Amino acid sequence: MNIINRIKEVAYSLTNYPYIPEEFIKEAVGPMLIHISDTPSDIYTYIYRVIEKVKPKYIIHTGDLVDDIKLEILKGFKDEYYKNAKKLIKRLDASDAITYYALGNHDDHNIVTGLTDRGIVIEKATVEIESLIFHLNHYHEDNNEDKDFYLFGHGFYPAHYNGTDFIGLNGLLNINIIDLSTKKVYQLKYPIGTNRLRRMELGRIGI
Numbered sequence: 001m002n003i004i005n006r007i008k009e010v011a012y013s014l015t016n017y018p019y020i021p022e023e024f025i026k027e028a029v030g031p032m033l034i035h036i037s038d039t040p041s042d043i044y045t046y047i048y049r050v051i052e053k054v055k056p057k058y059i060i061h062t063g064d065l066v067d068d069i070k071l072e073i074l075k076g077f078k079d080e081y082y083k084n085a086k087k088l089i090k091r092l093d094a095s096d097a098i099t100y101y102a103l104g105n106h107d108d109h110n111i112v113t114g115l116t117d118r119g120i121v122i123e124k125a126t127v128e129i130e131s132l133i134f135h136l137n138h139y140h141e142d143n144n145e146d147k148d149f150y151l152f153g154h155g156f157y158p159a160h161y162n163g164t165d166f167i168g169l170n171g172l173l174n175i176n177i178i179d180l181s182t183k184k185v186y187q188l189k190y191p192i193g194t195n196r197l198r199r200m201e202l203g204r205i206g207i
Contacts, residue, residue, distance in 0.1 A: 013192050018050045024177065024186045031057035031130060033178040034097075037138070037153025037171030038104070040068035040197035041084040043190060047175075048091055050188060054177055058129055059097045062153040062171045063104025063138030065089070067198045071106040082111050089115045100127065104138035104154060130180040140168070148183065151176070160187075
């Protein structure tokens with residue numbers, strides 16, 4: 001990314017608006033898939049705006065829907081988790097996208113399945129989308145199944161990588177946008193301060 005686009009990206013982020021690269025606008029063919037992960041509730045509006053601009057056919061959330069509430073540790077905060085998960089799921093259900101939730105360690109399976117009308121709730125799974133094979137998991141684990149993409153979150157490592165015959169994408173690091181007709185990946189940064197909202201800083205991994 002050149003310096004001008006980087007400045008634009010930071011300026012947009014400070015106003016809670018995503019900067020969509022010109023490369024994406026010019027090249028994207030579609031259908032599009034958005035991959036997000038580990039989302040604190042204060043960035044939901046930003047995510048909604050990304051969805052409005054990209055208009056994905058598919059959304060994949062690889063877990064920890066309300067990442068400012070560490071539910072695995074703070075079990076008494078289920079009411080707060082429910083309230084915020086409801087906001088997110090209601091908006092994702094209202095979009096035209098097919099949504100997959102690969103739940104994380106700070107999610108409640110019963111709450112999520114009870115809230116979504118259209119979403120597909122899993123722990124981890126391998127699914128076929130537009131003739132491409134996706135392995136979905138909150139955690140990054142060794143996986144020998146054939147796949148085109150491995151989507152995960154949870155921690156800072158591993159970062160995005162090219163496997164032998166697949167692409168691994170960490171949804172905690174970026175909002176990943178995949179053009180399903182070309183397999184090209186575009187990446188947007190989360191808003192400034194997202195890791196603070198997650199109560200995660202680089203070096204404190206997978207809280």
